[in-house]
Amino acid sequence: MTHPSTDLTDGIRIRGLTKTYAGGDPHRPALESIDLDVGRRRFVSLIGPSGCGKSTLLRVIAGLEEHDTGEVSLFGSTPRALCAAKAIGLVPQTPALLPWRNVRRNITLPRSVNRRAGTDGEDPDDLLRAVGLGDVAHRYPHQLSGGQQQRVAIARAFGMRPELLLMDEPFSALDEFTREALRLQLLVLWQRRATTVVFVTHSVREAVTLSDEVVVMSARPGRVHEVLPIDLPRPRDASVVTGPRMHALEDRVRASLQSAWEAGAAPDDLVPL
Numbered sequence: 001m002t003h004p005s006t007d008l009t010d011g012i013r014i015r016g017l018t019k020t021y022a023g024g025d026p027h028r029p030a031l032e033s034i035d036l037d038v039g040r041r042r043f044v045s046l047i048g049p050s051g052c053g054k055s056t057l058l059r060v061i062a063g064l065e066e067h068d069t070g071e072v073s074l075f076g077s078t079p080r081a082l083c084a085a086k087a088i089g090l091v092p093q094t095p096a097l098l099p100w101r102n103v104r105r106n107i108t109l110p111r112s113v114n115r116r117a118g119t120d121g122e123d124p125d126d127l128l129r130a131v132g133l134g135d136v137a138h139r140y141p142h143q144l145s146g147g148q149q150q151r152v153a154i155a156r157a158f159g160m161r162p163e164l165l166l167m168d169e170p171f172s173a174l175d176e177f178t179r180e181a182l183r184l185q186l187l188v189l190w191q192r193r194a195t196t197v198v199f200v201t202h203s204v205r206e207a208v209t210l211s212d213e214v215v216v217m218s219a220r221p222g223r224v225h226e227v228l229p230i231d232l233p234r235p236r237d238a239s240v241v242t243g244p245r246m247h248a249l250e251d252r253v254r255a256s257l258q259s260a261w262e263a264g265a266a267p268d269d270l271v272p273l
């Protein structure tokens with residue numbers, strides 16, 4: 001099964017985006033001349049060497065960071081407007097759970113502060129079951145492992161029913177076994193909720209497993225180097241993610257990363273992925 005095709009004009013449309021941080025080298029913007037299209041309900045990963053601007057791009061899309069020039073259109077709206085409408089979910093590297101609320105009340109937090117989430121929104125127990133945590137609803141964050149906490153954060157983000165979900169290396173602090181499990185649970189939630197996702201990662205395997213497209217970026221300045229379509233069928237079960245097409249696509253992304261590094265990286269960026 002492939003994911004429903006989408007209209008590119010109706011998703012994220014970025015044209016000529018440039019961003020230089022205050023005090024940064026004006027000849028080396030954090031982002032330069034970024035053109036990018038992400039179709040509605042697509043899953044897109046950003047990958048590239050450290051410092052190529054992945055997080056900056058995510059923050060600009062989230063409306064948390066201003067850009068200098070260029071256009072960012074999100075479903076025909078602006079990042080600020082979408083952010084104000086609470087239509088953007090953000091999952092950072094470390095799960096920002098409230099320590100004084102139990103898991104269930106962390107999941108329902110958005111609906112108590114966000115009218116968009118509504119009172120008739122996602123059933124928190126259903127969300128927790130979807131990430132394999134049906135039995136921890138009454139525990140507090142400090143009683144969970146790091147992987148469990150991140151699952152709660154992901155379930156909460158989907159529970160907000162965001163139009164757009166931005167994820168900044170959400171699995172980077174976890175061991176490979178836990179990452180693998182979370183990837184599959186993330187895909188299950190995404191397929192059920194059909195949200196547009198932009199996902200930052202350093203893992204080639206993760207990017208290929210999850211995505212419809214992988215955006216390879218180069219550094220100094222941060223640019224889009226190449227956009228690679230991932231034509232693996234969905235659902236991405238074990239037979240898909242261990243198959244020969246998966247390995248060929250991983251090799252293709254690695255080759256693109258190599259040429260992205262050669263295009264702009266300093267020697268100390270050349271670490272194996």
Ligand SMILES: Nc1ncnc2c1ncn2[C@@H]1O[C@H](COP(=O)(O)OP(=O)(O)OP(=O)(O)O)[C@@H](O)[C@H]1O
Pocket residue numbers: 021022024030048049050051052053054055056057222
């Ligand atoms: N608040 C800031 N002020 C000044 N410069 C910044 C700021 N945040 C990021 N930068 C610079 O902008 C560039 C892009 O940084 P960014 O964090 O977006 O890259 P990244 O690709 O996400 O890196 P990593 O993979 O290491 O997380 C880097 O050169 C970084 O030093």
